Amino acid sequence: MEYAHIDIALSPREAADDKAVASALRGVGVGAGTPFRIIKRSIDARSRNILVRLRCEIGRDREEIPAFEVPARDVSSAREVLIVGSGPCGLFAALRLIALGLKPVIVERGKDVRTRRRDLAAINKEHLVNPESNYCFGEGGAGTYSDGKLYTRSKKRGSVDDVLRHLTAFGAPGDILIDAHPHIGTNKLPKLIEAIRSHILDCGGEVRFNTKLTDLEVKDGKLVSATVNGNETIACTDLILATGHSARDIFYLLHNRKLLIEAKPFALGVRVEHPQSIIDKIQYRCTTDRGPYLPAASYSLVHQAEGRGVYSFCMCPGGIIAPCATAPGEVVTNGWSPSKRNNPFANSGLVVSILPEDYDPRGHGNPLAALAYQEKVEKAAWALGGGGQTAPAQRLVDFDNKKVSADLPNCSYQPGLQSGELRECLPAAVHTRIAEALPAFGKKMKGYYTNEAVLVATESRTSSPVRIPRDASMQHPEAAGLFPAGEGAGYAGGIVSAAIDGQRAAEAVAVRIAGE
Numbered sequence: 001m002e003y004a005h006i007d008i009a010l011s012p013r014e015a016a017d018d019k020a021v022a023s024a025l026r027g028v029g030v031g032a033g034t035p036f037r038i039i040k041r042s043i044d045a046r047s048r049n050i051l052v053r054l055r056c057e058i059g060r061d062r063e064e065i066p067a068f069e070v071p072a073r074d075v076s077s078a079r080e081v082l083i084v085g086s087g088p089c090g091l092f093a094a095l096r097l098i099a100l101g102l103k104p105v106i107v108e109r110g111k112d113v114r115t116r117r118r119d120l121a122a123i124n125k126e127h128l129v130n131p132e133s134n135y136c137f138g139e140g141g142a143g144t145y146s147d148g149k150l151y152t153r154s155k156k157r158g159s160v161d162d163v164l165r166h167l168t169a170f171g172a173p174g175d176i177l178i179d180a181h182p183h184i185g186t187n188k189l190p191k192l193i194e195a196i197r198s199h200i201l202d203c204g205g206e207v208r209f210n211t212k213l214t215d216l217e218v219k220d221g222k223l224v225s226a227t228v229n230g231n232e233t234i235a236c237t238d239l240i241l242a243t244g245h246s247a248r249d250i251f252y253l254l255h256n257r258k259l260l261i262e263a264k265p266f267a268l269g270v271r272v273e274h275p276q277s278i279i280d281k282i283q284y285r286c287t288t289d290r291g292p293y294l295p296a297a298s299y300s301l302v303h304q305a306e307g308r309g310v311y312s313f314c315m316c317p318g319g320i321i322a323p324c325a326t327a328p329g330e331v332v333t334n335g336w337s338p339s340k341r342n343n344p345f346a347n348s349g350l351v352v353s354i355l356p357e358d359y360d361p362r363g364h365g366n367p368l369a370a371l372a373y374q375e376k377v378e379k380a381a382w383a384l385g386g387g388g389q390t391a392p393a394q395r396l397v398d399f400d401n402k403k404v405s406a407d408l409p410n411c412s413y414q415p416g417l418q419s420g421e422l423r424e425c426l427p428a429a430v431h432t433r434i435a436e437a438l439p440a441f442g443k444k445m446k447g448y449y450t451n452e453a454v455l456v457a458t459e460s461r462t463s464s465p466v467r468i469p470r471d472a473s474m475q476h477p478e479a480a481g482l483f484p485a486g487e488g489a490g491y492a493g494g495i496v497s498a499a500i501d502g503q504r505a506a507e508a509v510a511v512r513i514a515g516e
Helices: 018-026 088-099 116-126 160-169 189-202 248-256 276-284 369-384 396-400 428-444 495-515
Strands: 004-010 036-044 051-058 080-084 103-107 206-208 213-219 222-228 232-235 239-241 266-275 302-305 308-316 320-323 333-336 345-354 391-395 417-419 454-459 482-484
Touching: 004 018, 018 036, 018 051, 080 088, 088 103, 088 160, 088 189, 088 239, 088 495, 116 320, 160 495, 189 206, 213 248, 239 495, 248 369, 266 276, 266 308, 266 333, 266 369, 266 428, 276 345, 302 428, 308 333, 308 428, 320 345, 333 345, 333 454, 345 428, 345 454, 369 391, 369 454, 391 396, 396 428, 396 454, 482 495
Parallel strands: 080 103, 080 239, 103 206, 239 482, 391 417
Antiparallel strands: 004 051, 036 051, 213 222, 222 232, 266 345, 266 454, 302 308, 308 345, 320 333, 391 454
């Protein structure tokens, strides 16, 4: 049955009141008492009178929509498919395999989602980096403890709505189905991840933690086995490689096994943090606080500098800057927000596109060249910060003026900051373009260009610096049965796109098995 859709625009206060929404619908001809539900919601702050734009489906309300049910089958005796990595790519691959009647066996180098917390606390408080359990490695992957933003531009690759419906079935708030920029929040994600694991186990799948892929055996162009923890060989002819963008040992493993990999452009820069009140006042044009009906304001900025894009990345309103190194001797930052986005700071990556002319200027074709470039910057940031996870930082205007800041503002980065000249750790291709972009951003957002903001190095894990090639069947061209997928393979850029790619990989495995 087709239902009519009506678009209305209300004040933030009215949009939060169902009675006010119903009244507005009556004003455009919808009969009193007619059921409706909101299916899309976005904030329009382009004018001084801020509006919330709603798309309403007329004729049925929320209670008439049956809850989404995740397909469940007993696959305990079905053919096994090995999945390496339990981030969104690996988890959604497992869910799709179950729906297709195949048994997923997930091996995860890190710990379960709850136990991971101790290692995150050790990074923040003691500057101790566990190479197997950190913000990037462990159940749920990097997204679990770094925000849970769910918007993506990869809508042609698969169903975004299907991924979001799955997440709501496992406990995500229903608002993610209607918000223009859906977000779950780091505080809510662990329970959701545990619910997905329980479903996989209840259906007969397996999940093994502290189990690291250490070798692959390929014979006559076909995958034969995988070795985990250096001493256990698992016979397998189908393996979904969903290890994430920071599993550098996997890139080295493939390279050492003479399996084709390629250096890939990525982006690199800093985290910039402002008081959230500054961003609110800029975006909402308010002189005091934004009030109870508007969320913490976000922004999206881009500027072309010397032929390259300089842009905001992974913007976290009401958020926190996190230490995301995966090995000692490096400093890496990322950002996250709790579900309420009520932290007093707003942070965002501020990054520059890194191209082959930067990481491979002589055209040698080294597939690990971009990775080496990334590593060098992270180690330089570690040295400039004085060791540990203390991050080098500079006030925004001071950076533009090439001045080491005499002091630094309060910052959400828990391991602490060390004042320094960031040009000492950032490549010239990056710092010259950021310096040009900052005043331009200040013109676009009056008040952004301020010394109340701080730049924190380094934001370097924006995407994988390596691509693991695959053919039309999603298999590695030199290893039939090996299915590179998600961010680590270079085919996704966030929770939703990684989940979609995991689903596609599972479907490709099923096609291969059916063809046998």
